[in-house]
Amino acid sequence: MTFQGWFLILLFVGILLALTRPVGLWLHALYEGRRTPLHVVFGPVERGFYRLSGIDPAAEQGWRRYAVHMLSFNVALLMLTYAILRLQGVLPGNPQGLARLSPDLAFNTAVSFTSNTNWQSYGGESTMSNLSQMLGLTIHNFLSAATGIALAFALFRGFARRSAATIGNFWADMTRITLYLLLPICIAYTLFLIASGVPQTMAGVVDVSTLEGARQSILLGPVASQEAIKMLGTNGGGFFNANSAHPFENPTALTNLVQMLSIFLIGFGLTWTFGKAVGNTRQGWAILSAMVILFLAGVAVTYAQEAAGNPILHQIGVAGGNMEGKEVRFGVAASALFSVVTTAASCGAVNGMLDSFTPLGGMIPLFNMQLGEVVIGGVGAGIYGFLLFAILAVFVAGLMVGRTPEYVGKKIEAREVKLAVLAIAVLPLVILGFSALSSVVPPGLAGPLNKGPHGFSEILYAFTSAVGNNGSAFAGLSANTPYYNGLLGVAMWFGRFFVIVPMLAIAGSLAAKTYTPESAGSFPTTGALWVGLLVGIILILGGLTFLPSLALGPIADHLAMIRGQLF
Template identity: 85%
Template sequence: MTPQGWTLILVFVAILIALAKPMGLWLHALYEGRRTPLHVVLGPVEAGFYRLAGIDPAAEQSWRRYAVHMLIFNVALLLLTYAVLRLQGLLPGNPLGYAGLSEHLAFNTAVSFTTNTNWQSYGGESTMSNLSQMLGLTIHNFLSAATGIALAFAFFRGFARRRAATIGNFWADCTRVTLYLLLPICIVYAVFLIASGVPQTLVGSVDVTTLEGAKQTLALGPVASQEAIKLLGTNGGGFFNVNSAHPFENPTALTNFVQMLSIFIIGFGLTWTFGKAVGNPRQGWAILAAMVTIFMIGASVTYWQEAAGNPILHQLGVAGANMEGKEVRFGVAASALFSVVTTAASCGAVNAMHDSFTALGGMIPLLNIQLGEVVVGGVGAGIYGFLLFAILAVFVAGLMVGRTPEYVGKKIEGREVKLAVLAIAVLPLVILGFTALASVTDAGLAGPLNKGPHGFSEILYAFTSGAGNNGSAFAGLTANTPFYNGLLGVAMWIGRFFIIVPMLAIAGSLAAKKHTPETAGSFPTTGPLWTGLLIGIVLIVGGLTFLPSLALGPIADHLAMINGRTF
């Protein structure tokens, strides 16, 4: 580890904290449906969408209606994307003449991008046409991200409103987020990437002469536009197979730093938006403090392990840090930080291969997802996931002081606790259940490249990433098979929507309640004690569930490594 590496991590966090309030203010304006400076230009576009679709943005919805409209919208997008991918060979915008995808790969990919997972069982530059990248995938990057932020707004309204029967309008929330947040930032972001050397063209490829005099064909396409939203919307699906490790996606140290910032910026801002929505910004800062603390622990462990290197290689005379699977232009610190950022958020973009990390260095990205990706998390999904843990934390606190738990002025009763437990239990049930199935079937065991604990980690990471809607992978797993494409597709769908529906039910229940003023006997939910309790609940409830599986995978792998053994 070096002072430069620690400086990179600390400066990264400091910039994000400084940007949390400005981003939160903009998000709060969209949350309230207020005019912004962009309404002068985009207001008529928004109104045109509503007229075309026959939607009244002022007509609010109950939590059930909000959920139904959200589900219908996502199912329609899923079917559209599946059709585009299957018919790819017959559609225009296919300069390299790629055939349509198989049934199982098209299903997996359509579910993946609909759920904001962006798991990729394929190499983008050798599988997808330009039309598929733009119409089938990039549109999802915007709309799945907008859906997540809209759902966070709906949850905020549940806490903020008093005796209300509605939690907003899904169509209005989704439209405003897309038009006034994601689209403007991505236009500027894409221009920055183009200026930095990222391609943006409809040309399929270009032939070049290498230094050795050989001919090589380089894939091209509309990369910058997809890259911008894949990061800002915490989608993660790369245009190229190696994702942000590819110089056409992430050419310089500056683009790498900006990419990491863009993954986290909306998640940081939403914590402040929540505090503002409930009338107490300190509530948002308390949540952010808990998130940053857990994040810093994970980043420190990963950087420490990757900088320490592999003792087996040291014994063979190869000293230094673990550079396997990393880009020299980024180095250990930036690669380790990126891995923790992308898995703390539900992004899945990678600038290094997690499968090549040391055992404990690779365990932290895995554990980040298993915690529910609530440490900043995906856009929208992170904050509403963290608030589910907050409901459990305040329930535990209520038991400690012997009174009905309250959070931001709302009593937390049996219905909310049961629904929160139901939502939180989805991930371990899917991850552990599907991992067990893959570990005892021939089709599942045919996937891992490695044997022993590391091979188990490859399977565990795949279903953790799928159910957690992350999309990164221990790339040693061969996942483009009917077994893995089908099972991972189911895991991604359950991991997204089986959490959302209970969350919206909680929002509706809370919105209907009256506000309970804070008294001297109320448990404080803004100070260090509350932040510590939040961290404890996330680590205990979210982490200990997976300890046996981690012991079989990365922990066993680490013990073997320090004893000079490989499997």
């Protein structure tokens, strides 16, 4: 590890902390439906959308209606994307003449982008036409991200409102988030990427002459526009198969830093928005403190392991850190930081191949997702997932002080605790169940390219990434098969929507409650003790649930490595 490496890490966190309140203020204005300076530009567009669709933005919805509209919208998008991918060969915007996708791959990809997972069982530049990339995939990057933020707003209203029957209007939330947050930032972001050397063209291929005089075809496309929302919306689906390790997606150290900042930007801001919504910004800072502690701990382990390198290579005279699978223009520190950022959020973009990380260096990205991706989490999904853990933590605290647990003025009763447990239990049940199945059936065993613990890690990582709606891959699993495309598609749908519905039920239950003021017996939820309890609850649940599987995979792989054993 070096001073420069740690300076980059601390600079990264410092910039985000400085931006938390300004971003949170903007998000809070959208949460309340207040006018912003951008209404001069986008206000007519918003009103026109409401008139064309017959939506009254002031007509609020109960949690059931909010959930039905959200699910119906996402199912319709899923079917539209599936149709585009299946008809790709006969649709325009296909300069390379690429064929349509197989039914299982089209299903997997449609579910992947609908659920904000962006898992890719295909090579983007050799599989997807420009039209499929833009209309079939990039549109989901906006709408799935907006869905996550809208759902976070709904839960915030559940905590903030008193004796209310509604939690907002799904369509109004989606429209405002897209027009006044995601779109304007992405326009500026896209221009920055173009100026940095990222292509933005409808051309499919350009032929060039190499230094040796040969001819080479270089694939191009509308990359910058997809890259911007891919990062900001914590989507992660790459235009190119190499994702953010490709120089056309991530050409310089500056673009690498900006991409990492954009992944966390909205997640940081939403913590402050929550505190503002419930009338106590210290609540938001407490949540952010717990998230940052977990994040920095993960960065420290990954950076230390990658900087230490592989002892087997050291024994044969190859000194230094582990540069296998990493881009020289980024180095160990920036690659380690990127890997933790992208898996602490539900982004899934990668600037290095995780399959080539050291076993413990690769375990941290895996463990980040197994915690529910609540360290910062996906836009909206991270904060509402974290609040589910907060409900469990305050329940434990209530048992400690011997009274009904309360959180930000709302009593947490049996209904909320049961729903929170139901939502949190989705991840381990599906991850471990599908990983176990794939470790014994022939179609599952045909996927890993490695044997032993590393091969098991490849299977475990795939289902963890799918259920956690991350989308990053360990890069050693042949997943483009009917078995894996189908099972991973089901896992992605469960991981997204089987968590959302119980969460919305909690929002509706909390909104109907009256406000309970703090008393001498209340457990404080803003200090160091509360932050420690949150961190402890998350680590204990994750550790107890996934430690056996981690012991069979990356931990066993690490022990074999230090004994000089290769699989």
